[in-house]
Amino acid sequence: MPLSFLTADLDDVALPHDDHDRWRRPYRPGPWxxxxxxxxxxxxxxxxxxxxxxxxxxxxxxxxxxxxxxxxxxxxxxxxLRAGVWVSRTGLRRVSFFGTRTVSWSQVEAIRTVQQPVRWLGLPRTVQGQALTVAAKGASPLPALLTDHSADFLARGEAFERAADTVEAWADEYRTVPAAR
The missing domain is CATH 1.20.5 (Single alpha-helices involved in coiled-coils or other helix-helix interfaces)
Structure with a gap:
């Protein structure tokens, strides 16, 4: 039985057996x-x-x-351990401890990396950092998808950049293509 929360970084290379219809985390859980x-x-x-x-x-x-x-x-x-950002051909899913929110790719207007105050390890304390944000059509704003001071990316700036680029690549690939069912 595969442990879905331990999805490995694939260096943005799709393997022949990859199933893009399954929800996957595009980065490894961080050491914290x-x-x-x-x-x-x-x-x-x-x-x-x-x-x-x-x-x-x-x-x-x-x-x-x-x-x-x-x-x-x-x-x-x-x-x-399941908390984080998950992607599939269907859309983008942000899983938090108390809830899950899914946005289809057709509703995603833009995904960008911005400099803003971010929470340090999810605690109330904020520090200046980078965040991956998403703007969705006609929906309330989503909280930051990824931050460089979260439990997954603290002191791992390169891993944050790679994860942000991967999520943006998924958005670019599936935002214009209708979801296959």
């Missing part, structure tokens, strides 16, 4: 996102071990609460 996910999964494993110990002790209510908390941590970690 992977490290935070690994720590959270380690915490969840300790919580599951605690669940087992509590269950063997006979406190079923406590075991159920501990199991629910561990499953919430695992689910939250999976959602955090």
């Amino acid at each position: 996102r992977v490290a935070i996910g690994a720590v959270l999964l380690l915490v969840a494993s300790f919580m599951l071990l605690a669940t087992m110990i509590i269950a063997f002790a006979g406190a079923w209510t406590g075991a159920a609460v501990c199991l629910a908390a561990a499953l919430a941590v695992v689910g939250g970690t999976a959602r955090m």
Whole structure:
């Protein structure tokens, strides 16, 4: 079973077996996102071990609460690892922790990289940086798709540029071509 959130950088080269109808992330998750996910999964494993110990002790209510908390941590970690920008022949999808928004390529007016204040690692603190923004026809403005200070691109400027160029290339390729179904 492939892990869809671990999509590798393909250096903008389409492989013969690539399926452009499947949603894919055009960049690798950054080291910050992977490290935070690994720590959270380690915490969840300790919580599951605690669940087992509590269950063997006979406190079923406590075991159920501990199991629910561990499953919430695992689910939250999976959602955090899936967060990011996804592209397919259909359109552009921005997945955040609490929601997902999809815009078809026919509705995308422009995608640009701009200098603006961006959130540092998704926290409230802002710093000056680069952001990949999208303007959609007749829709409320989308938040920045990618920033160079996010968990995927902090201290990886070249990876940000490559990812931004890849998303722009997808937009250029499919903005004028109707989606095949």
